[in-house]
Amino acid sequence: MDTEGLIDRLRTALGDGAVLTDADVVAGYSRDMMPLAPAGTPLAVVLPESTPQVQAVVRACAEAGVPIVPRGAGSGLSGAANAVDGCVVLVTTRMNAIVEVDADNRLAVVEPGVVNLDLRAAVEKHGLFYPPDPSSYDWCTIGGNIATNAGGLCCVKYGVTTDSVLGLEVVLADGEVLRTGRRTVKGVAGYDLTSLFTGSEGTLGIVTQATLALRPLPQAPGTLVAAFGTVAAAGTAVSRVVREGVVPSLMEIMDSVSIAAVEEHLKTELGAGRGCAALLLCQSDSGGEAARAELARVEQVCADAGAELVHTTFDLAEGQLLLAARRAVLMALEVYGTWLTDDVCVPRTRITELIEACERISAEVGLKVAVVGHAGDGNMHPTIVYDPTSADEAARAHRAFEDILAAGLALGGTVTGEHGVGKVKREWLAREIGPVGLRAHRAVKAALDPGNLFNPGSMFDQDPG
Structure with a gap:
């Protein structure tokens, strides 16, 4: 089938308005938010509205030998949704129905284009809660979250996306529909194909529907903020909280660079002006006396670790302001230049060493590196600020990105805690899992x-040659 024949077939299956070929429009769908990842020029962009339409696209492209790159909202940070030359980019944002909310069984069935925040708002009306909350939760889609196994601030208590996915509907490479998983609380029949597709970055199939586990709506959270004069003291507090067995619903850390950026951006004071080296932000959504007891234990741990200031509030508005400061870090860094955010996860006892490594790398490359992250699970997001119009600064930013990944691995960590491998960390995946692991991945693919x-070309090259 020639190119024009494929486009005609796609338009027949989806309608003219769902097949985009204008060069300027198509370019807007060619990459996600990771500036380092390569991106090609798509042949076309398609916007199916149903599983049968996805099947039609897959079958047409398979017959034409044209690759398909699935894409959600494009909020990813690994290049996993980046086009390859001559591909069809399949965008799932028009498949945005919340098919079912089963309050009695605490589950929802949704299409992949549903926005994370919209799902959270919909199930909240039933007194329920969908936990995964990536930083882009107000515009990222459930399909993209599943493809990258996204996490967020609540991972310490509620886990990542795979912990909330009960089952999937997936269009396979031959156009057939596979249904995985279950609607029951337990189920161990056969291989865990649901988990296999979750985090596969669109390399194994296209998710067209998901059955998701919900939780009871948490109580309004209490919030604690602790300021430390050294990163080491903050790291000690994190380790002791974990050892104490306290599981807050959120435990975030910000270094001095992040604090200063947010203070300037929000025109407020978070502690940097007093020589604060790190802030620890915790929340407990256990409610009532249980939340007060949890935060009291965290407060004592922070004080024992050398915190210079510890403040706890059960005022919802004040807590939201503190959390907004954490979420504003990337936007705040734009004052200094373009940001490039990394994603490494280390054992929680080694967070201090990672932050110190980032300080060293910052000095070596001569660029600002801010570190924020999910202290509760060791997932850190060192963010490099640079001038993309300067070839020299861009090269130094790339070097810092790579050096941070190396530091994470050296500390017993992983090169991605929640953003995925995509097209920017393929070499690093190979380093982390080794030749046997890579061979197993290729066999599954x-x-x-x-x-x-x-x-x-996402995650790994299928041809070992």
Whole structure:
């Protein structure tokens, strides 16, 4: 099938308005938010509205030998949704129905284009809660969250996306529909295919529906903020909180660079003016006396670790302001230049060493590096600020990005805690999992996608040569 024939077939299946070929429009769908990842020029962008339409696209592209790159809202930070030359980018944002909310069984069935925040708002009306909350939760989609196994600020208590996915509907490379998982609380029949597709970055199939576990709506949280004169003291507090067995609903850390940026951006004081080296922000949504007891234990741990200031509030508005400061870090850093955020996860006892490594790397490359992260699970987001119009600064930013990944691995960590491998960390995945692990990945890919149709070149190169 020639190119024009494929476009005609796609338009017949989806309608003219759902097949985009204008060069300027198509370019807007060619990459996500990771500036380092390569991106090609798509042949076309398609916006299906149903599973049968996805099947039609897959079958047409398979017959034409044209690769497909699935894409949600484009909020990713690994290049996993970046186009390859001559591909069809399949955008799932028009598949945005919340099919069912089963309050009695605490589950929801949704299409992949549902925005995370919209789902949270919808189930809240039933007294329920969908926990995964990536920083882009107000515009990222559930399909993208599933593809990258996204996390967020609440991971310490509620886990990442895979912990909330009960089952999936997936269009495979031959156009058939696979249904995985279950609606029951337990179920161990066969391989765990649901977990296999969750985090596969669109390389094995296209998710067209998901069954998600919900939780009871938490109580309004109490919030604690602790300021430390050294990063080491903050790291000690994190380790002791974990050792104490306290599981807050959120435990975040900000270094001095992040604090200063947010203070300037929000025109407020978070502690940097008093020589604060790190802030620890915790919340407990256990409610009532249980929340007060949890935060009291965290407060004591912070004081024992050398916190210079500890403040606890059960005022919801004040807590929201403190959390807004944490969420504003990336926007605040734009004052200094373009940001490039990394994503490494280390054992929680080694957070201090990672932050200190980032300080050293910052000095070596001569660029500002801010570190924020989910202290409760060791997932840190060192963010490099640079001038993208300067080839020299861009090269130094790339070097810092790579050096941070190396530091994370050296500390016994992983090169991605929640953003995924995509097209920017393929070499690092190979380093982390080794040749046997890489061979196993390729075998799974070959079994499910023998023609290398889905998202070729993401995560790893299917051809070992």
